[in-house]
Amino acid sequence: MMVYAAIASRTFRRYATYRAATAAGVFTNSVFGFIMAFTYIALWHARPQLGGYDVADAVTYVWLGQSLLAPAALFGGGFQDEFSERIRSGDVAIDLYRPVDLQSWWLASDLGRAAFQFLGRGILPTFFGALAFDLTLPPRPGTWLAFLCAVFLGVVVSFGIRYLVCLTAFWLMDSTGVQQVAGFCGMFFSGMVLPLTVFPGWLGDVSLLLPWAACLQVPVDVFLGKHEGVQLLQTLGFQAIWAVVLLLAGRALSSLATRKVVVQGG
Amino acid sequence: MTTTQPHPKTSPLIELSGIAKTFVVRRRVGRLRRTRAEVHAVSDLSFTVSRGEMVGYIGPNGAGKSTTIKMLTGILVPSAGLLRVAGIEPSRERIQLARRIGVVFGQRTTLWWDLPLRDSFGLLRRIYKIPPARYRENLDRFVDLLDLGPLLDVPVRQLSLGQRMRGDITAALLHDPEVLYLDEPTIGLDIVSKARVREFLREVNAGQGTTVLLTTHDLTDIEQLCSRVMVIDHGRLMYDGDLDGLHSLGDSERTLVVDLAEPLPAIEVDGGRVVRVDGPRQWLAFPAAASAAPLVAAIADRYPLADLSIQEPAIEAVIARMYAEGVAS
């Protein structure tokens, strides 16, 4: 356990050294937040209470989305580039002989990254948003706490998806295409471009059940106080189930991949 | 300290006179404040290189070697001085000059990372407007000499360092440049690759008459290739001559650093001359072969001496380090 904590803190510190990149990210997220907020305001003025949100909820949704985009790595990134590169170059064979678990290693690293980006890139955009617009802020400390839990579970689910995506590099010559598709799914089905509750008919019903929903839609709804009491536990349970399922799938696929490496020698 | 070898009196191909390059560096002081500091990467550098020469350009890390190469190739604009390569001022007519020079950076490739060597070379033919016949001829010759045949269809990123270097050198020579600059061409290469690269460079220099200027950390490169060596340290040319001359540098100077009790005008004393004064501290140069004792005694006799130290010639340190590496590899 100590090892993984050390890995996480090392990644945290590594990301903390990219000061200019962090500042640039905050700037860009904020610019997108401003533009997007106006598109939502226009829509919610036309249709008040759409998807169960009022205008303030909708604008809050926008800013939280911009804040969580980097920590939850909705478009991909994080450990992904490094891990894919190690698979491609065959260096992953070395990792397999390390006395630490491959998946846990990268999970720890990704959690360290997410923790930094949550603090470094997440807080400021929503703060700027709150200066310019009326936002819905949770009145109770318990809601803030539940939000942090939901964000944590969301990052784990996001990791689970991206880990599987990386593993395809074992079988595909070039996994750029898969990464691209995964990135777009991450943006669309997480609710990043539009809340999933606004998606029409079956598309909305289905996307609310997909794992991507756990990465953004759920944490934002928890923040907005849409889930209380038992329902809140159910929602966090939904995230936890996806996290477990995806991590187990990742383990299964890793061991298949490992066998392939051992048999073919990379 | 600078000795100049007599060079054949043809018109120099490369000519530097009083070249300086100063960078302004901003350093973080404390949390928010920053200070500006000037760093003199190269100061008052003057030398000439004649057509057909093969010159080694050496010095410790940060001595100004790369800065010099970057000025010679037109990448960097000198802060002061006069610079001509083949009659062209590099920083002003960079593109015209580029057709007449070849550059190899040991630490990074000039090839296209994702493309096979063949495609990189083909594109360079276009970019440098090499006549097709000439291109074929050159490529065939280099492929033969450097044994590149099996590598032509391999993307550059899959090549080993030695293979890549052979590709890079070919790329730099396809357009028959008059000057070839090599920045650490043998860095990181194994012994076989090093020998091959050296052999090839000798061949290009002797056969084509291509002028070669190379920087290196490997003294063997110099011993095997260069009739002339220039040593740069702290941005200044410390030595310019043949390799033997480096060995007989016994008559160079050491520096006596004295701290006086108070700031005073430059010390006047026999057997030493003041080269720098900074407050109460003064630097005196004296012959390396001479003993420091009489000099110290003479100063202590007439000045309020607080402390002193002796600096060996920086060049000795450079050479000692170079030899240590030369023996190691």
Add this chain to the structure above:
Amino acid sequence: MVDALRAYGWIITMWVRSTMAYRASFLMLTFGQFFGTGLDFVTIFIMFVHTDELGGFTLPEVGFIYATSGVAIGMADLLLGSIERIGQRIRDGSVDVMLVRPVSAFVQAAADRFALRRLGRILQSTAVLVWSLTVLDIHWTWDRVLLVPIMLICGTVIFCSVFVLGAAFQFAASDAAQVANAFTYGGNFLTQYPPTIFAKDLIKAATFAIPLAFVNWMPALHILDRADPLGLPKAFQFASPIAAAAITLVAGLAWRAGIRSYRSTGS
């Protein structure tokens, strides 16, 4: 100039050839771009499931605005989008390599890794454009007809300039490349929607500071016969070529300043 264009041609030809060596991968990535960038329009489409008008504009009208912005940034991205990688190239020292070749560094940076798959976005936006033009009931006059190709060309030029400005900025801050995204992709995002939904200050900034409004908003107001939310003179709706020329000039100067500072500091 001729030399530079020629060199650009050779470099992109080589990249296209090398792309075509992996045809399946190329097709997949192009489709990926097509559908991926199409999600932006799906978003707009979903919005219109819930409403008939956004900022007073109907779906086909927003589609027209969306598509003209998409074609413009798609073209700019195809032509010189790779220039946004210049910060990376400054850090790894490969700008030095560009500067020892007998071709302008601008051409090399623009043509570097020319990616034909970016046609995906252009095709997708063109499809939406064609759809919107067939559905829209526009009162076509000769000036409106003429304004369509003009706005696409000027939009491309404006986005090209924004890309170049972003790249020039990286000479000052090589690891803050993301800032450029705020103006390139952010500018595209902004001009996918009608100007009427944005705050007046934001429209003013997009008109007078960075002339994104001239990519499509201004000419589209004339083509769709809408009132300008800022109430600017009608001439603004025909001024895209002037705006494009002005920002091109600024971008050119900024790039030169960037290269000059690189050549005096080496970093």
